[in-house]
Each structure stands twice: as structure tokens, then as C-alpha cells.
Amino acid sequence: MAAIKSLCVFCGASDAVDPAYRAAAAALGTLMAAAGIELVFGGGQIGLMGLLSRAVAQGGGKVFGVIPRHLHRAEIGARPVLGTVQVVETMHERKALMFARSDAIAVLPGGFGTLDETFEVLTWKQLGLHDKPIVLVDIAGYWAPLLRQIEHVVETGFAPPSSRALLRVVNRVDDVLPVLASLPEPRVAPPDRFSS
Secondary structure: OOOOOEEEEEOOOOOOOOHHHHHHHHHHHHHHHHHOOEEEEOOOOOHHHHHHHHHHHHOOOOEEEEEEHHHHHHHOOOOOOOOEEEEEOOHHHHHHHHHHHOOEEEEOOOOHHHHHHHHHHHHHHHOOOOOOOEEEEOHHHOOHHHHHHHHHHHHOOOOOHHHHHHOEEEOOHHHHHHHHHHOOOOOOOOHHHHOO
């Protein structure tokens, strides 16, 4: 059984999205706070990121954000900062620190940045650099096209069938924490593997 104390959540920074995605972000934050699981995220106070972090903070949970300096004005600006936000210089530093700080990863709906973050940790897992759990939260079928593409990659021989097990898929935020708790304890990756 995995003991998840901190969860990295990848999600979008847009406010102009389906209310179901917004509700899912807030609900996951509430569940994390109630379970005493620290949120590790991209640090922004807009879109799903903002809803998620506010729900964790409002529930009395811990929030740790990581934001590159060049995004600070756009994604935080004069908005109140919840919990701790660490400013880094590059997107690579942001992703490495988010990964290093968390025990597992959950992926809510998001855009190109969310895809980038997700595929980086999936690639690291495929290469055997870590075995932290990755849970894709397919709210209202948002990730269905991506899941079809992953299946296509496997079927055409660009990834082995074992790649299907790199991530778990759930359809409701209520299932995220129980699925994570049911998985084996992940190995601890040497920190120097993610230092660049």
C-alpha cells in the first residue's frame, strides 16, 4: 500500500473551460485537504490550478507551488499566494522540483503544458527512472482522444504493450486517492537523475 503524503497535480490554467472540469479541480482539492495530502502544483492562481489550490487551502491543507519567474506576473500577479510558492528560473526546474517533491502524480484536464508535464513523467517511468503512480483523471471523457492515441502508439509498435500500465485511468476525482492508496510503495529515484 502506497503512503501518499504529497500529490503533484497537473492541470490547466484556463478559466474558460467546462464547469465539470472546474468542479473536479475544486473537489480534488477538498479531498486532498481532508486526507492530509500536500498539494504540489505549478503555482498559478488561475484556472483549474487556482481552484485546486484554493480548495486545498480552504480545507486546511498544505499547498506547495512552483512557478517560473517569467510566468509569475501572468499566473499569480497581485492575487493572494496560498501556502508556499517557490520561484524558479526555468520550466525544466519547475517540473523537476514538482516531481521531486511529490509521492505521486494526478492529471486533471489541461492544455499543452499539462500534456508536456504528463508525457515527461510518463517517459521517465517508461525508461525506469521512477515508478511513482500516475493517475489520469478522465473527467467527462476529456482524455479519451489521448487514451486512443496511446493505444495507437502501442498497436503500431512504437511502445510495448506494457506501456499501458504506466498510468491508471479514473473517471471521477473520488477515485484518485483510493487508487493511489491501493498501489505498491514506489521506489525512491536517485535525485541526480532529475537535476537537469
